[in-house]
Amino acid sequence: MDMHLPEGGEKTRKCKACGEKETVIIEPLGHNWDDGIVEDGVKTFTCKRCGETRTEPIPSSCPFFELFRKILSMLESKLFHMIFIAIIIL
């Protein structure tokens, strides 16, 4: 894995023979995150370049899922009503 500086920067290296120092400019190179792994309600991304990790919480309830659940429960209660009425009529 290559080391990289997300914000760029300078690095000083020393000549092994004469001891002279040289400053090397490192180009900014952002993290290259992978697709992430979901674990315990948290998504963990790992940088493919340096191995650094960052986590992102996964929302506990998606608004669409909530809506879907509401519609489903509405349909369910309607169905129960229909069955209930059908039983009474019969």
Ligand SMILES: [Zn+2]
């Ligand atoms: Zn990185």
